[in-house]
Each structure stands twice: as C-alpha cells, then as structure tokens.
Amino acid sequence: MCGIVGYVGDKNAYSIVIKGLRRLEYRGYDSAGIALHQQSKLTVYKKKGKVADLEDEVVGKDNGGTVGIGHTRWATHGEPSDKNSHPHVSASGKLTLVHNGIIENYAQIKAELIKKGYQFHSDTDSEVLLNFIEDIQINNACPLEEAIRIALRRVVGAYVILVLDEADPQTIIAARKGSPLVIGIGKGEHFLASDASPMLEYTKEVVYINDYELAIVRPDELILKNLGNERITPYVQKLDLELSAIEKGGYDHFMLKEIFEQPQTIQDCLRGRLDLTNGDIHMKGIEEYAAQLVIAPRIIILACGTSWHAGLVAEYIIEELCRTNVEVEYASEFRYRNPIINPGDVIIAISQSGETADTLVAIETAKAKGAIILGVVNVVGSSIARASHAGAYTHAGPEIGVASTKAFTAQLTVLTMMALKLAKLKGTITTERFLHLLHELQAVPQKVSDILENHLNIEALAKKLTEAKGFLYLGRGVNFPIALEGALKLKEITYLHAEGYPAAEMKHGPIALVDEHLPVVFVATKDAYHEKIVSNMQEIKARKGRVISVITEGDTVSPTVSEEIFVIPEADELISPILSVIPLQLLSYYLGIIKKLDVDKPRNLAKSVTVE
Numbered sequence: 001m002c003g004i005v006g007y008v009g010d011k012n013a014y015s016i017v018i019k020g021l022r023r024l025e026y027r028g029y030d031s032a033g034i035a036l037h038q039q040s041k042l043t044v045y046k047k048k049g050k051v052a053d054l055e056d057e058v059v060g061k062d063n064g065g066t067v068g069i070g071h072t073r074w075a076t077h078g079e080p081s082d083k084n085s086h087p088h089v090s091a092s093g094k095l096t097l098v099h100n101g102i103i104e105n106y107a108q109i110k111a112e113l114i115k116k117g118y119q120f121h122s123d124t125d126s127e128v129l130l131n132f133i134e135d136i137q138i139n140n141a142c143p144l145e146e147a148i149r150i151a152l153r154r155v156v157g158a159y160v161i162l163v164l165d166e167a168d169p170q171t172i173i174a175a176r177k178g179s180p181l182v183i184g185i186g187k188g189e190h191f192l193a194s195d196a197s198p199m200l201e202y203t204k205e206v207v208y209i210n211d212y213e214l215a216i217v218r219p220d221e222l223i224l225k226n227l228g229n230e231r232i233t234p235y236v237q238k239l240d241l242e243l244s245a246i247e248k249g250g251y252d253h254f255m256l257k258e259i260f261e262q263p264q265t266i267q268d269c270l271r272g273r274l275d276l277t278n279g280d281i282h283m284k285g286i287e288e289y290a291a292q293l294v295i296a297p298r299i300i301i302l303a304c305g306t307s308w309h310a311g312l313v314a315e316y317i318i319e320e321l322c323r324t325n326v327e328v329e330y331a332s333e334f335r336y337r338n339p340i341i342n343p344g345d346v347i348i349a350i351s352q353s354g355e356t357a358d359t360l361v362a363i364e365t366a367k368a369k370g371a372i373i374l375g376v377v378n379v380v381g382s383s384i385a386r387a388s389h390a391g392a393y394t395h396a397g398p399e400i401g402v403a404s405t406k407a408f409t410a411q412l413t414v415l416t417m418m419a420l421k422l423a424k425l426k427g428t429i430t431t432e433r434f435l436h437l438l439h440e441l442q443a444v445p446q447k448v449s450d451i452l453e454n455h456l457n458i459e460a461l462a463k464k465l466t467e468a469k470g471f472l473y474l475g476r477g478v479n480f481p482i483a484l485e486g487a488l489k490l491k492e493i494t495y496l497h498a499e500g501y502p503a504a505e506m507k508h509g510p511i512a513l514v515d516e517h518l519p520v521v522f523v524a525t526k527d528a529y530h531e532k533i534v535s536n537m538q539e540i541k542a543r544k545g546r547v548i549s550v551i552t553e554g555d556t557v558s559p560t561v562s563e564e565i566f567v568i569p570e571a572d573e574l575i576s577p578i579l580s581v582i583p584l585q586l587l588s589y590y591l592g593i594i595k596k597l598d599v600d601k602p603r604n605l606a607k608s609v610t611v612e
C-alpha cells in the first residue's frame with residue numbers, strides 16, 4: 001500500500017525518484033508526487049493518477065535538485081485527488097513528508113491541532129502527522145529528529161515516513177513501523193524505498209530498517225537510531241536480485257511474463273529441496289522444527305487472498321498425507337477473535353509480499369500465545385519472513401503484476417514439499433507413495449510448459465466469452481480452492497462478477513444463477529470425484545448453462561458434456577492444482593486484454609496490502 005522513494009546524493013533526484021516510483025506503482029497508483037530540495041527551498045509536484053500523469057505535470061518545470069522524496073498512493077484516508085496526494089507540506093511550508101501506512105489516532109491529534117489554529121488542506125492522516133511533528137518541533141524548540149521521535153511515540157498505527165526540512169538541504173529523515181523500508185548504500189549517495197527495486201542499478205548493498213527505527217540519511221552518512229535516541233549499527237546485506245527480474249523482458253505485461261515464468265519459478269522452488277537421488281526432501285527451516293511439527297496436534301494456516309487459497313489446497317494435502325488436523329483462517333478474521341492456541345499448535349503463514357498487515361499482526365498474535373510460526377514467503381527479508389521462527393522461501397522472484405500468479409504456484413509447490421517432508425517424518429506415507437509424489441513434483445515444470453504452449457487455445461476461448469456478464473467456477477476436493485482462485489483472478493482482472501464454489505454445493509443455491517448466458521468453469525481434472533463432477537456438469541448443461549471444463553488428457557467423458565474444454569497433462573490428484581490453475585490465470589489475462597483493461601494494475605488494488 002503506497003510506495004515511497006527517496007534519494008540523497010549528487011545525481012538528479014527527480015529522475016531517480018520518478019523511475020523508482022514507476023517500479024513501485026504495483027503498491028498503489030491513485031496519485032503520485034515528488035518533493036525536491038532546490039536551492040534552499042522545497043518544491044512539490046503532485047497529481048491524481050499514475051506516475052505518468054505526474055511526469056506530464058512536471059514537463060517544462062524545474063526538476064533540478066539532488067535530494068528528493070516521492071510517493072505513489074493507494075488511498076486510505078481521503079479519495080484519490082490532487083490535494084490528498086503526497087508529499088504533504090507543513091503549515092509553515094518548511095517541512096514536507098511522504099507516508100505509507102495508517103495513523104489510527106489521527107482524528108484525536110487533528111482535533112488538538114485544530115484547537116491550536118492549524119488548518120488542513122487534505123483529508124489525510126499523513127498531513128496530520130506532519131503538522132503534529134512541526135508543532136512539537138516549534139513548542140519544544142528541538143531538532144526535527146527529536147520532534148519526529150516524540151511524535152512517533154504518540155501515534156498509533158503503521159508508518160514509513162520520509163521527511164525533508166527546508167533548513168537542512170542534505171538530509172532525509174526516515175522512520176518505520178509496520179510498513180517496509182530499505183536503504184541502499186551507494187558511493188556518496190543513499191537510496192530509500194519501500195522495496196529494493198528502485199535502487200537495483202545503483203547498489204547491491206542494502207539495509208532493511210526495522211520497526212521503531214529512525215534513519216538520518218545524508219549523501220555520505222547513514223545514522224540509525226531507535227526511538228529512544230540510541231545509535232544502532234546498520235546491518236548491511238547483499239541484494240540477490242538482478243534488474244532483468246523486474247523488467248518485462250519482451251512481454252506486453254508483467255502478468256503474462258509472470259504466468260510464462262512459472263516453469264522456471266517452480267523449478268527454482270524445487271531446486272536444492274527435491275532430492276530424487278536419495279529419495280528425500282531438504283527444507284532446513286522445516287527440519288529445524290521437525291520435532292514440534294511431528295507432535296503438533298494442529299496446524300493453523302494464516303493468509304489472505306490468493307495466499308489463503310494456497311492454504312486451502314495445503315489443508316487437503318497435509319491432512320491427506322500427514323493426518324494432522326489443519327485449519328485455514330483468513331488472517332484478518334483470526335486476529336480479531338481472541339483465537340485459541342493450544343500448546344504445540346504450529347502456524348504456517350503464507351504471504352507473497354511478506355508485508356500483508358493482516359497476516360503480520362495475526363502471526364504476532366499467535367506468537368504471543370506461544371505458537372511456532374513457519375513462514376512461506378516470497379520476498380526475502382520481508383516483515384513476515386523476519387517475524388517467523390523459520391520457514392521456506394518460495395523463490396518465485398519479484399512479482400510485479402498486482403494479481404498473484406507465479407507466487408501462487410510457488411506457494412503450492414513449497415506447501416506440497418512441506419507436507420511430504422512432514423508425512424515422511426511422521427511415518428504417515430509409504431515409501432512408494434512418497435517417491436511417486438517426488439517424481440510427480442519433478443515433472444511439474446515441464447507439464448506447466450506444455451500447458452503454456454497451448455495458450456492460444458485459451459485466448460480463443462476468451463474471445464468466445466467476451467459478452468459474459470458473470471462467471472461461476474466449480475471444483476471439488478483439492479481443486480475446489482482452484483475454483484476460488486480462478487474466480488478471484490477473473491474479478492481482479494476483468495471486473496466481472498465471478499463466484500467460486502465447491503461443485504457439489506452449487507445445487508444448494510448458486511444453481512439459480514444458471515441460464516444460457518452463464519459460463520460455468522469446471523476444474524474437472526481426473527481424481528477420485530471425477531464421476532461426481534461430470535454429474536454436476538450434466539446438471540448445469542440440463543439448465544442450458546455454458547459448461548467450460550479444464551480436464552485431464554485422456555478424459556473422454558467430460559468433452560461430451562462441455563461446450564468448451566481445455567486439456568492439461570495427467571498428474572497425481574494432489575499435484576494437479578499447480579497445473580489446473582494455469583489455464584484460469586490465462587483466461588483472466590486474455591479477457592482483461594480483450595476488454596482493454598490495465599491487467600498489471602487493476603483498479604482499486606495494490607500489491608502489498610500494508611493496511612489492516
């Protein structure tokens with residue numbers, strides 16, 4: 001939610017910050033703005049819309065200066081508009097700030113400031129925070145750094161802030177709690193951003209700032225302190241990320257690139273873990289907690305959105321292979337209902353970004369109650385990764401498209417390996433079945449490639465469905481969550497209504513939706529329920545619904561009841577979700593393209609949901 005970028009050095013800050021904001025647009029794209037230090041004065045440009053609209057606004061204006069901060073917004077307090085865009089400027093005009101997060105007690109602080117005569121020019125909590133800081137600075141006659149510390153001790157909520165002071169032209173002051181902040185260290189320059197992508201071509205040395213830390217950043221100096229004003233030694237890490245990983249690489253859209261990357265990302269996920277030579281799986285994080293996992297009475301999976309769907313698939317697989325009781329919870333619900341954590345319970349937190357506020361707070365709640373937290377996270381060094389006791393990275397690389405695709409299949413791959421590892425440790429799987437599933441996993445990247453080769457069939461199918469006003473997605477067993485995921489992807493990318501349902505549950509209500517206009521997408525791969533799902537197709541067909549089926553190679557029955565089919569390679573039932581989701585991702589993509597929508601940045605969404 002919101003991307004922030006800052007630069008101090010000797011280069012043109014405008015171009016570095018703008019380029020950085022473009023890379024962070026996945027975090028929000030309602031409005032954008034930039035503040036530049038220019039010959040002892042602060043210049044602010046901001047505009048409703050995308051970063052490109054901001055660039056148009058600045059054309060022909062002075063964009064000089066070597067110190068600057070910028071922001072791309074996902075609106076929380078106040079509608080997307082020029083006035084609510086960041087950076088905000090303080091009442092005196094001497095300070096300017098960008099903010100990512102939410103100040104929960106802003107109304108109370110705002111009321112206090114209004115009593116003192118402050119006027120506000122936006123509806124944002126961020127402008128309140130900035131004036132609160134300025135008010136403290138004036139009343140206490142203290143340095144800005146001290147005023148920020150005092151203010152942050154009073155605010156409730158989440159923030160990353162970058163502040164510029166007209167009186168201190170070579171400095172950015174930054175602070176973090178709950179939202180991410182990375183500082184890149186260059187030669188005589190520093191870069192600040194919500195993730196490392198804006199600094200990739202300049203430095204590989206970065207410091208991930210922790211909660212309650214404040215950084216004073218100058219071209220040649222990075223001072224890190226806690227809110228108690230004690231110095232902290234910055235922990236410098238090497239970035240393991242190449243520029244090519246965050247570029248489109250010849251594809252029209254990040255979403256398509258990321259869908260097509262899946263054979264590689266799944267391979268990367270398996271590498272070093274799947275050991276066919278010795279018939280084993282190596283997962284250090286899981287092995288560290290093997291003893292606790294084996295005796296765990298219950299595993300609770302916490303996640304949101306697409307990651308929650310991965311959790312639902314994992315529930316089927318873990319219960320089937322490990323005979324451990326699994327519960328899958330929306331992190332946002334779990335944290336607010338005083339959840340029961342029994343001794344020995346293990347939590348698995350799934351998150352692509354590793355920054356989702358609901359998931360982060362949920363695991364902190366569970367941790368405080370004594371649970372062990374295992375993270376299944378994509379972004380290395382992210383907040384959820386750091387808050388977990390151990391876990392396994394999904395190694396899918398940066399996912400820029402706002403709708404999750406490759407991160408989902410990587411999550412499924414990791415969770416399947418975790419289940420297999422645990423089943424082996426618990427002795428709940430035969431050697432024969434274990435080895436069979438290892439071979440099945442090994443074959444997945446090639447099978448995904450085979451599916452992608454037939455992408456034109458899905459494009460053709462999308463063309464036949466352009467008039468549809470809504471969709472129903474149905475699946476059973478381990479493929480029921482794939483129906484949910486297919487429906488979510490369609491909603492996000494095409495803005496059409498879509499429902500995901502267990503196929504058998506359809507007759508208890510949603511069947512009323514069925515008429516000759518409704519496409520009903522069945523995830524009907526070969527499994528123990530196959531005959532049952534074919535009966536469900538018959539029920540839809542009998543009501544003139546349009547049956548579209550994702551089926552397994554060799555299935556001769558489903559085509560007889562389907563208007564359209566898409567064939568995927570045969571796979572073990574427990575592995576099949578990694579394959580069956582791919583055509584559904586492609587269908588959403590092509591429908592979005594036909595409708596001329598921005599598939600990489602669907603309206604109202606943001607990639608990293610750092611607000612609760």
Ligand code: F6R
Nearest residue numbers: 305306307351352353356403404
């Ligand atoms: C959907 C999507 C979201 C995320 C959800 C959780 O395409 O991307 O539903 O899955 O916001 O995000 P992470 O996985 O980053 O915790």
